[in-house]
Amino acid sequence: MIEFQNVSKVYASNGAHALDDVSLSIAKGEFVFIVGASGAGKSTFLKLIMREEQPTSGSIIVNDMFLERISRRKVPYLRRTMGIVFQDFRLISKMTVYDNVAFAMRCVGKKSSTIKKRVPYILDLVGLSDKAHDHPNELSGGEQQRVALARALVNNPSMIIADEPTGNVDPEMSYEIIELLSEINKRGTTVLVVTHEHELVKSFGKRVINIEDGRVVADSADEEYIAI
Numbered sequence: 001m002i003e004f005q006n007v008s009k010v011y012a013s014n015g016a017h018a019l020d021d022v023s024l025s026i027a028k029g030e031f032v033f034i035v036g037a038s039g040a041g042k043s044t045f046l047k048l049i050m051r052e053e054q055p056t057s058g059s060i061i062v063n064d065m066f067l068e069r070i071s072r073r074k075v076p077y078l079r080r081t082m083g084i085v086f087q088d089f090r091l092i093s094k095m096t097v098y099d100n101v102a103f104a105m106r107c108v109g110k111k112s113s114t115i116k117k118r119v120p121y122i123l124d125l126v127g128l129s130d131k132a133h134d135h136p137n138e139l140s141g142g143e144q145q146r147v148a149l150a151r152a153l154v155n156n157p158s159m160i161i162a163d164e165p166t167g168n169v170d171p172e173m174s175y176e177i178i179e180l181l182s183e184i185n186k187r188g189t190t191v192l193v194v195t196h197e198h199e200l201v202k203s204f205g206k207r208v209i210n211i212e213d214g215r216v217v218a219d220s221a222d223e224e225y226i227a228i
Contacts, residue, residue, distance in 0.1 A: 001063065002049060002190075003060070003061040003062075005059040006058040007023070008055065010056045019215075022211075026192070027190075029188055030185075030190055030207060031182060034209050035195060036210060041213070051070070063158065081157055081158050081159060083152030085165045087163060089144045089168070096132065097131050097150075101119050102115050104151045104155060105119070108155060122150045125184075126149055126150045128150065140173075142169045149165070149177070159189065160192070162193045165193065
């Protein structure tokens with residue numbers, strides 16, 4: 001699913017070493033937390049997976065594609081295999097919950113008949129069937145994050161990437177968001193969650209990759225993870 005082979009990333013603009021000789025594999029169907037302090041390299045790690053950035057050296061394979069080799073025109077097809085969830089939700093304020101989710105399907109050319117079947121199913125999955133006609137400003141932070149998750153799921157991606165998905169919700173809702181991602185993972189979707197909430201990570205018992213100063217310093221899959 002994801003493989004980093006001796007990957008380093010140096011930003012030419014300031015010479016910053018964002019990642020330093022990172023090698024790891026994430027298998028299809030895994031649930032993985034990515035943790036680390038601000039500036040540790042977590043964001044660069046995600047940007048490389050999404051091909052927003054390219055490595056300075058090393059090789060990255062995502063869904064059988066060598067990312068340093070694929071052409072720019074193939075990048076959108078790579079990203080269609082991913083559902084992205086952001087900390088700040090990024091919902092369209094003038095659209096209803098239904099239309100925010102449907103918009104993701106319209107962007108990839110899905111038929112109206114398919115949208116009409118798929119969107120209600122996904123809204124039910126995230127517990128928002130009764131909010132379909134509401135607008136984002138009528139929802140709580142937790143509900144808005146579930147809309148963002150529904151939008152990420154609606155095109156049936158093989159992988160969900162959640163970048164600080166609990167950053168703007170209260171602790172109780174944080175747990176519910178991760179619980180929902182766990183349920184989605186049980187259906188076979190690979191899930192990557194970047195977070196700084198260490199107590200939340202501990203409560204779920206998933207694989208944890210800890211990045212410090214651009215290097216992987218611990219990986220629970222290798223029984224090297226030290227309690228954070």
